[in-house]
Amino acid sequence: MKSFATLLLLGSLSASAVAQQGPVLATYPVGSTTVSASALTGNLDTPWELLWGPDNFLWMTERAGRISRIDPNTGQLIPLLTVADVTETGESGLLGMVLHPDFATSPYVYIVYNYTDAGTLKEKLVRYTYSATANTLSSPTVLLGNITAVTTHSGSRLLILPDRTLLMTTGDAQQRSDAQTPASLNGKILRMNLDGTVPANNPIPGSLMYSLGHRNPQGLTQAPSGRIYSSEHGENIEDEVNLIDVNRNYGWPSVEGFCNLTTEQPFCAANNVREPLVSYTPTLAVSGLTYYNHPAIPQWNNSLLMLSLKAGTFTQLQLNSAGDQVAGQNNLWVGTYGRLRAICVSPQGRVYVGTSNRDNRGTPAATDDRILVLENRAYVPAAVKNGVSSLLQLSPNPATQSVAVRLPAVVRTPTTIQLRDVLGRTTRTVQLAAGQQEVSVNLNGLQSGLYMVQTQLGDTRYTRRLVVE
Template sequence: MRKWIAAAIIASGIFCFINCKKNTNAVPPVTLGDATLTDVVITQNLSFPWEILWGPDDKLWITERGGRISRINPTDGVIIPLLSISDVVSRGEGGLLGMVLHPDFATTPEVFVAYNYDKAGVYTKKIVKYTYNGTTLINPIVLMDNIPASNIHNGTRLAISPDKKLFITSGDASVSSRAQDMTSLAGKIQRINLDGSIPADNPTAGSALWTFGHRNPQGLVFVGDRLYSSEHGQNTDDEINIIQKGRNFGWPNVEGFCDTGSEPSFCTINNVAEPIKAWSPTIAPSGIDYYKNDAIPQWKNSLLLAVLKDSELLQIKLNAAGDKVEAVNTFYKGTYGRLRDVAVSPQGDVYMITSNGGNADKIIKVSKAP
């Protein structure tokens, strides 16, 4: 019997040596309690990608800060360029940033992007809607403009709600006082209709403002009608927040929870919403997505968070109600460097993009091992 097993092992090894293509990008699988994960690089030679999302055409859609929008075949990693936006200006962490597709893409093939550009010598952010014609993006329409931009703290993640409103995160653009200044578009989360008009039920009539007191929110995802955001702190208190209409999120007067110095009184007076999770020291949280698939059962009902400074993927396990964090688990720490964003496919595969620079950034696929 042992001889038969040994012969089978040798035979299978010979077969794989002849027929299996070696994957030099793969690393040893990560073993978990309920499933074994495997990860593989599917695309390389990207330059500071910012957004990755799963499209209804079963392709990955990405932005790169230099101005390029592409589709990626998740099977073979082939890059399909769509458009290079000519007026994008990439400075520091600025450039072409967030992107989202219309929820009814098959009948309304609209693509919403946010990017920084030079407006008469002033670094500025605008929101532009394009139409996808099957080959490229055409008919740009500016939906929102004059959002302050900077080399840092641009925020700029986009999400569309179940009732088809566009949400836009905007950082304080390196001036912290803007976050509490209701006359500034910086340090806010905006909410507009998909045609750029202002919804009648926004907190302030005629204003796109939805929430304020934000420093640098770089992650945004809807789970049903609940909106989660990840946000960079300064030296302490990176955050996961549940975004609530009209609420103040504290920056720069409050960092993390309302628990030190003058924070409790400021929070009471100013209707400050506390995070559901905070990290000190900071980890530099960026893009998030929600995992609800059975493919990796131990990740179900979790936010997946791409982390820059700590170079890792975090699983943030939520309670059944979705309003508290039960556990945080770390994966791929230091394996691929800085991670900028994460997307989940309908099949339960997870795709991460790096942010290491040098035209060497990658897309990594994480899935349940066969």
């Protein structure tokens, strides 16, 4: 039985590392690397969020209310739920989504969407429970509701931090002054516990506010360093990419972009305004944002990858080593695939992009909307080349309550260790800080059986079998 489980797991790892490749739509030189673009699936309706799930599937929301899983090997779309009370009008509808980081034991899916209450458009955050057996989402629990909304400026991206708190971006809902009103939920980045309650260490006791002065932030991501970045729509000028600091003011509506006008500078000085890393005039309608650091496309290491709607750009923003400045920018393309909104990165270094040409502002082609795959087809992961590595030490093995994982060298940058079950699902994720070489992984709550411990140092991926008793 254990031999069968081992073969099943190794087959799953190989399949996820070497996915089926569709016809190449275009190639792009990125330094010495050739990045190929292909289409994974099409005939979608305004994809809003793309996530890489712990089941090695893509998870997607579409603005009309559908939540689906997509097989990255075949492009097969597997619907989970169409949320009944979603109101899709203008820019409103089903928006952001995030999965609980301990998905194997807490299979929760968090979504944000617009709905109608007594004839008035509003916004809410709802948690669903996923059943892998039934392939369903059920038991909706409203964590935060009754948020002011109109048909534009709803935000809303979700991000779960390592401390198991959740960030949620909200737009100003065209109520400009609310962005500067701490008591309002609009024009903010909110921070809450995963049950919707207010963390005790939020800036204002009893308040969900994490930062304020936002117009319409539609991208949100975190680097392994812990730094948080957001992309935000400007009005007629100054789209922004921001480094998000707790309890900082981002200026809207008194400040657009940098504090470079004499009319803006007194407000900036008096209100602890943090200027953006970069801004764009004319506006691009910046949207999806993710962090990239993978040997598949080494020229993008330590970069933000950002999409835009109006300009249809795919932009690489190279960060400096500290992550607090943008050192350079490059557009992979401009306008080639129309409007773009959703983006995520797989553990194999592939980038998935969702077009948004059916949002009533684009010009859809016959295949729109669709998911594009960007990849270096010449890249072969070290796990495929080298297989299981004895350089990753586990003690004890077999283990019961915990296992000590020792890497072959001290890590120079924050590194993730993952524990995967025989179906390739991530059951534990542990972070090593720079300067560490060993960490303990808690095994409580795991079923007995065979698991794989994985991590990556540079361009080498280390994998070791672990038996949990």
